[in-house]
Amino acid sequence: MKSVMSNKWVISLYVLPSLLLILLLIYIPIVLTGYYGLMDWNGIGKMKFIGLENYIELAKDTKFWQSAWHSLLLGLFSTLSLVGYLILSLILASKIKGANFLRKIYLIPMLLSSVAIGQLWAKIFDPTNGMLNRILVLIGVDNPPLWLADSNIVLYALFFPIVWQYAGFYIIIFYAALKNVPEELIEAAKIDGATSIQIAYKIKVPLIAGVIKVMVILAIVGSLKYFDLIFVLTGGGPNGASEVMASYMYTEAFSKYNFGYGSAIGFGLLVICIVATWVIQKLLNTKDVDY
Amino acid sequence: MSRVALETQKTTLSASYKTSKTLGNKIGYGILYFILGVIAIIQVYPLIWLFLFSLKTNQEVFGMSPFALPQDPQWGNYAKAWTAGHIDVYFFNSVLYTVAAVVITVILASFVTFAITRMEWKLSGLVLGLFMAGYMIPLHSTLIPLFNFFKTANMIDNPMSVILSYVAFNLPITIMILTGFYKTIPREIEEAAVVDGCSIHRIFFQITLPMTVPVLSTTVIINMIYNWNEFVFVNTFLSSDKWKTITVGVNNFVGQYLTDWGAIGATLMISIIPVLIAYFILSDRIVEGIAAGSVKG
Numbered sequence: 001m002k003s004v005m006s007n008k009w010v011i012s013l014y015v016l017p018s019l020l021l022i023l024l025l026i027y028i029p030i031v032l033t034g035y036y037g038l039m040d041w042n043g044i045g046k047m048k049f050i051g052l053e054n055y056i057e058l059a060k061d062t063k064f065w066q067s068a069w070h071s072l073l074l075g076l077f078s079t080l081s082l083v084g085y086l087i088l089s090l091i092l093a094s095k096i097k098g099a100n101f102l103r104k105i106y107l108i109p110m111l112l113s114s115v116a117i118g119q120l121w122a123k124i125f126d127p128t129n130g131m132l133n134r135i136l137v138l139i140g141v142d143n144p145p146l147w148l149a150d151s152n153i154v155l156y157a158l159f160f161p162i163v164w165q166y167a168g169f170y171i172i173i174f175y176a177a178l179k180n181v182p183e184e185l186i187e188a189a190k191i192d193g194a195t196s197i198q199i200a201y202k203i204k205v206p207l208i209a210g211v212i213k214v215m216v217i218l219a220i221v222g223s224l225k226y227f228d229l230i231f232v233l234t235g236g237g238p239n240g241a242s243e244v245m246a247s248y249m250y251t252e253a254f255s256k257y258n259f260g261y262g263s264a265i266g267f268g269l270l271v272i273c274i275v276a277t278w279v280i281q282k283l284l285n286t287k288d289v290d291y
Numbered sequence: 292m293s294r295v296a297l298e299t300q301k302t303t304l305s306a307s308y309k310t311s312k313t314l315g316n317k318i319g320y321g322i323l324y325f326i327l328g329v330i331a332i333i334q335v336y337p338l339i340w341l342f343l344f345s346l347k348t349n350q351e352v353f354g355m356s357p358f359a360l361p362q363d364p365q366w367g368n369y370a371k372a373w374t375a376g377h378i379d380v381y382f383f384n385s386v387l388y389t390v391a392a393v394v395i396t397v398i399l400a401s402f403v404t405f406a407i408t409r410m411e412w413k414l415s416g417l418v419l420g421l422f423m424a425g426y427m428i429p430l431h432s433t434l435i436p437l438f439n440f441f442k443t444a445n446m447i448d449n450p451m452s453v454i455l456s457y458v459a460f461n462l463p464i465t466i467m468i469l470t471g472f473y474k475t476i477p478r479e480i481e482e483a484a485v486v487d488g489c490s491i492h493r494i495f496f497q498i499t500l501p502m503t504v505p506v507l508s509t510t511v512i513i514n515m516i517y518n519w520n521e522f523v524f525v526n527t528f529l530s531s532d533k534w535k536t537i538t539v540g541v542n543n544f545v546g547q548y549l550t551d552w553g554a555i556g557a558t559l560m561i562s563i564i565p566v567l568i569a570y571f572i573l574s575d576r577i578v579e580g581i582a583a584g585s586v587k588g
Contacts, residue, residue: 006411010491014402014410015418018462021399025459026425029436036435043439088330091323104574105331107581108338111566113520113538116559119545120341123552131340134357164334169581176582225429228522232542246431253435254527263435270432277427 030270037264042257054264064265067236067243068272070155074244075223075276077159078166079216085167086212089174090200103175107168114165118232121161122148125233148234151241158242161229170215177211178204213284217277224273245269338563345369345556352552368557372544376558377532381540388450388536389518392457396514397507399458400465405495407466408473409481419470425463434527441528452528453536457518465510468583472506509580512573519566537562 037054039047058064092099109117124131125147136144147157181204189199205212227246230236236243236251249269253262344352345368346361372378403422407415441452480502484494500507525539535543541562545555570577 004485004491005409007491008412011406011410011412014406014495018399018403019418019421021455021459022422022425022462024440025437025456026428026433027421029433029440030428032436032439033432036439043435088327091327096323096327102327102331104578106334107574107578108567108570109334110581111516111520111570111577112563113522115520115522115538115542116563119541119555119559120337123344123555124337124340129353129552131337131357138356164337167330168334172578172581221427221429225431227431232522246429249431250434250523259435259439266432266435269429273427273429273432 030267033263033270034267035263036260037267039260039263041260041263043253043259044257047260050260054261055267057261058264058268063240063243064245064248064268066240067245067248068268070242071224071226071244071246071272073155074159074162074226075220078162078219078223081163081167082170082212082215082219085170086174086205088167089171089178090204092171093175093178093204094196094200099175103168103171105168106171109165110168112165114228115232117161117165118229121164121229122233125157148242149238151238154234154238154242158230158233161233162226165229170219173211173215174208177208181207213281216284217280220280221273221277224276225269245272341556341559344552345560347553347556349550349552365553368553369561371554372557372561375554376544376548377535377540378537378544378558378561380533381535381537382561384450384534385519385536385538388454388457389515392454392461392518393511393514395454396458396461396465397510400462400469400510401500401503401507402495403462404466404469404473405499408470409478409499410491419466422463422466425460426467430460430523434523438527447528448530448534450529450534453521453524456524456528457521461514461517465514468510468513468580469503469506471583472503476502506583508573509576509583512569512577513580515569516566516577 036047038049038051040050040053041047092103096102112120123129125133127133127144127146127149130147132147133144145153145157148154150157185203185207186199189203194202225246226244227250230242230244231247231250234242236247245265246269249262249265252258252265340357343357343359343361346364346366348365351359351361403418406412407419437452437456438447441447441449446452481494481498484498489498520538521536522538522542525536526542529535529539532540541558544558548554
């Protein structure tokens with residue numbers, strides 16, 4: 001029986017096509033990105049080896065670090081908003097009637113493409129005819145903000161559609177994790193006279209700490225590679241005020257044809273994502289408590 | 292204490308807990324429901340607003356309240372979007388790429404998951420790790436090499452480039468969801484089949500695959516939504532109008548008709564209606580798939 005289930009030919013036949021695909025289209029490209037970063041290359045002509053020039057320039061490029069800072073800010077906002085999602089999930093999971101229906105409603109924006117969300121919010125943010133400013137004027141705000149056209153607030157404005165898009169996703173996951181918390185523990189705590197807030201804070205949240213940790217990583221790394229919505233809504237503007245790493249890379253490569261420098265940015269993005277994942281894991285592990 | 296006694300004590304306690312619900316408790320619940328309801332409205336109203344302005348004329352959009360119903364619904368906006376914006380072509384392409392990529396992804400992922408969870412080989416852990424780690428790789432770091440690769444392979448402006456990329460980038464999450472499910476189904480039937488002298492392929496296709504139908508439908512839906520909504524690959528690898536998908540097409544169309552709100556609204560509605568319909572029919576599976584994919588990861 002063992003020999004049938006460890007037939008090398010069958011294993012190769014089942015695994016190799018997929019393995020080849022991810023090696024060819026994911027793993028080799030991330031190595032090549034680092035390599036292309038050593039080149040002066042416009043994407044069409046010949047590559048010219050220039051050593052570390054692109055990477056040195058990248059290290060000194062204030063535009064890159066600014067875009068990295070924007071990505072990081074989005075990551076921090078996203079992490080903070082996890083608190084809100086968690087509280088909502090705790091409410092939903094505490095035997096609220098219609099919880100199932102509500103979380104399905106919350107998820108709807110997550111199903112739409114970032115392009116559709118971007119174009120829809122472009123209209124919502126429209127300074128004169130958009131829904132947001134129309135409502136603000138209706139309730140008596142005289143000079144509603146210009147939102148996406150104001151370089152001081154554009155990054156904060158972008159966060160509205162991001163929260164709108166992802167809220168349902170995180171709530172579904174927290175809710176599912178909370179539903180796995182054994183009912184006996186909660187009953188026992190109730191018998192001991194614990195209030196629902198104490199139960200939430202002292203029993204439920206610590207028990208789903210593992211899931212929360214994964215979601216923090218997902219929120220931060222997801223924000224670091226954020227692209228579609230920003231590309232559609234602002235293209236990184238006005239004046240680079242909402243530029244993030246991925247949009248900077250895309251513009252350098254596919255609009256300005258600096259493929260060498262674009263590759264260096266892409267590699268920087270990869271390194272920052274890996275470092276961020278590692279740092280978050282370290283930070284969260286030290287506070288790990290066993291239950 | 293006997294089990295029965297414990298049970299009765301529990302019921303009496305929860306009964307007294309129920310009766311102790313005070314007025315304050317009710318008000319508290321009222322506030323909670325109010326908050327939950329407001330959030331539900333925030334999540335849905337932008338789409339209702341979109342639907343309303345897709346049926347309005349520009350004068351109505353610019354001159355009247357955002358809550359007003361369209362006076363004379365302009366269904367012509369939809370006809371205009373469908374033909375003038377090439378939306379019919381884009382729509383067909385989206386369906387084609389989505390279906391092709393989903394079928395390939397789900398079959399390949401099932402093969403891999405079967406080999407990893409059911410068969411015995413030394414490198415299975417490492418290979419699973421490679422697939423899982425693929426989930427964290429930022430797609431944009433691969434974009435320039437992928438573009439160059441497809442260009443040298445003469446596959447730029449060829450839908451195969453997009454379909455293969457969809458498959459590669461969706462394999463990790465699909466395998467992640469499948470692995471979680473494969474670990475929960477018993478192996479006895481498969482082991483019995485091995486003893487009976489069944490070939491591996493027959494075991495996979497006739498025993499294992501049918502058992503995984505529920506989770507397969509979950510992965511199909513998740514893949515469908517990802518592929519239908521995908522933007523960067525199509526925007527980068529495909530340049531002819533005849534190959535573009537609805538997501539990219541909508542973006543271009545809206546860019547061209549900046550001021551015709553009705554046509555823009557209609558185009559956006561056409562692009563999101565298929566996903567919304569799928570969601571209304573299959574929402575339980577989608578919710579389950581999202582929960583399963585991430586909690587296990």
